[in-house]
Amino acid sequence: MIFKSKPITSYDDFSVWEIGVDRVPDVTQFVFEVYFNRFSKEYHWEGEYEKLESDDNAVLWDSTIYAALDKEESILATIRTIERRGHPLPIERDFKVDVFQVCDDINLVPNRIFEGGRFAKSTEKAKKSGILRSRGIALMEELLACTVYTCSQEKNNIWFSTIDTHVLYLLRSRGLRFSPIGKTDMNYLGSPTVPVCLPIDECRNYMREFNYIRYLRYFRPVGETVSHAK
Secondary structure, three states: OOOOOEEEEEOOOOEEEEEOHHHHHHHHHHHHHHHHHHHHHHOOOOOOHHHHHHHHHHOHHHEEEEEEEOOOOOEEEEEEEEEOOOOOOHHHHHHOOOHHHHHHHOOOOOOOEEEEEEEEEOHHHHHHOOOOHHHHHHHHHHHHHHHHHHHOOOOOOEEEEEEEHHHHHHHHHOOOOOEEOOOOEEEEOOEEEEEEEEEHHHHHHHHHHHOHHHHHHHOOOOOOOOOOOO
């Protein structure tokens, strides 16, 4: 993780930033509010801010966080990846998933192992910032593109995640064909959550063949800047 947050690219209505240590507490608070506003109503979740904060701090230096910000630099959406660098990932700790066994089962000798999470968007804040409803999708697309780029710079990388079942449907519809690798926890941080994995090379090949526009968007050559979605 970088020390100070920095902008990556900007548009008329929002900008994309790589978040540094200086704004990690803001991200934790934002994600908690998004989760609570949705899951407390739908699933009667009472909130677990302390767990969220503790988990974020525990993986701080292995994390890469991207966020969409409005003109006042308030957070509108976030996404995080954690690289496994000797310490177990949250999916290993909370879902008892053996990531190396999963890789062995699919005949993959992993180069780098990532876990994605904290995929959150505040529709209410985006609306208050004057962002059109149709542009709400662009917020998440930009963050997804940044994250896939982060995870796809070498061959044989793999992306794990614990994903809300609704978000899993959203990601799969965009060609990120995560596969379940364990039982769904019906109340993990407020909602039904399933452990999944995605071999990056398999995803790259699938998009190249079946969704070339998205392939170009997500799998940019090394050194190419973040794409400018219209």
